Amino acid sequence: MNVLGFESSCDETGVALVSTRQVGVPLLRAHALYSQVQMHAAYGGVVPELASRDHIRRALPLTREVLAAAGATLADVDVVAFTRGPGLAGALLVGAGVACALAAALGKPVLGVHHLEGHLLSPFLSADPPEFPFVALLVSGGHTQLMRVDAVGRYTLLGESIDDAAGEAFDKSAKLIGLGYPGGPALAALATQGRAGAYPLPRPLLHSGNLDFSFAGLKTAVLTQHRKLGTAATPQQLADLAASAQAAIVEVLVKKSLAALKQTGLDRLVVSGGVGANVELRRQLDDAARRRGLRVHYPELDFCTDNGAMIALAAAMRLQSGAAQASLDYGFEVRPRWPLDQIDTPIPARRPA
Numbered sequence: 001m002n003v004l005g006f007e008s009s010c011d012e013t014g015v016a017l018v019s020t021r022q023v024g025v026p027l028l029r030a031h032a033l034y035s036q037v038q039m040h041a042a043y044g045g046v047v048p049e050l051a052s053r054d055h056i057r058r059a060l061p062l063t064r065e066v067l068a069a070a071g072a073t074l075a076d077v078d079v080v081a082f083t084r085g086p087g088l089a090g091a092l093l094v095g096a097g098v099a100c101a102l103a104a105a106l107g108k109p110v111l112g113v114h115h116l117e118g119h120l121l122s123p124f125l126s127a128d129p130p131e132f133p134f135v136a137l138l139v140s141g142g143h144t145q146l147m148r149v150d151a152v153g154r155y156t157l158l159g160e161s162i163d164d165a166a167g168e169a170f171d172k173s174a175k176l177i178g179l180g181y182p183g184g185p186a187l188a189a190l191a192t193q194g195r196a197g198a199y200p201l202p203r204p205l206l207h208s209g210n211l212d213f214s215f216a217g218l219k220t221a222v223l224t225q226h227r228k229l230g231t232a233a234t235p236q237q238l239a240d241l242a243a244s245a246q247a248a249i250v251e252v253l254v255k256k257s258l259a260a261l262k263q264t265g266l267d268r269l270v271v272s273g274g275v276g277a278n279v280e281l282r283r284q285l286d287d288a289a290r291r292r293g294l295r296v297h298y299p300e301l302d303f304c305t306d307n308g309a310m311i312a313l314a315a316a317m318r319l320q321s322g323a324a325q326a327s328l329d330y331g332f333e334v335r336p337r338w339p340l341d342q343i344d345t346p347i348p349a350r351r352p353a
């Protein structure tokens, strides 16, 4: 079975083709990505309307590129998958519309995929895929969650951020320090020049006794510290502040992940989402894992941030495991807000026309 997948939930258009196999994880045949980062950078953040318009421009050329790279044609596609949510409504509608129109023209079924399930399963695209069950640390721009994962589609929420996501904490701290969008990678790069212990920043909810996170206070602390430094701040002081902010975020993520492993009695951690690309987070998790005899899995760097491969893969794994069925109903709906632990709740009934 060949699954063509579309990702368009935010500022990246991703398309990929995967093929299921008799045994093992589906095979990624080809994928292509167009990042809108440059376009949005001029505005300091994602402009939803511009994102939607650009997805329209990119979706079909990327599809052609993927099929050519895979040595396949549209006739080889058995199922068309798309990101149903969560994400920007207009951007999601573009991917859903393109996927459903293509599927309708081909007479093939469609499957809407949960974006976070895509992130969560993305480490299965790596050369060293994890085995179930595991604890997943999902750290993207909009979400910070710890989940217990027993099988495809069997996800139990262990804890999550009660305010800002970890990616947001990176992005907002970066903005306060005067770095551009997207802030996470820029803050991480500046942090390599700084001293992590330079400024005492809070580690919110570190000792809360549960697995929830809170990053809004950290942003305020970075703002306060930045104001104290004032306009005379030296490049070294800014690098120190970046390193201190990164250290605070990473310490909370690492400690809570270890606590989740202890609580569940599991010994495998899977990290996914854009913040999973952070080198310092990886270094500290690897260190802790080595000391405690744990395994940590990450997606390939290319598949940490949004991409089409994880959407095609999640669709193929859901179909293969029987967790979902593709449908010939092309009257698509998107779900801009959609908690992962409600992945199987039906879409609210459509209002009569």
Ligand code: KG4
Residues within 6 Å of the ligand: 010, 119, 139, 140, 141, 142, 143, 166, 167, 168, 170, 171, 182, 183, 184, 185, 188, 273, 274, 275, 276, 277, 278, 279, 304, 305, 306
């Ligand atoms: O998963 P993702 O691509 O998009 C969402 O679904 O949100 O995650 C994007 C987030 C952004 O907040 C970005 O700043 C952050 O991931 N990010 C990083 C790094 N690379 C991306 N944060 C810290 N260090 C990085 N190297």
Ligand code: ZN
Residues within 6 Å of the ligand: 115, 119, 140, 141, 273, 274, 305, 306
């Ligand atoms: Zn994402």
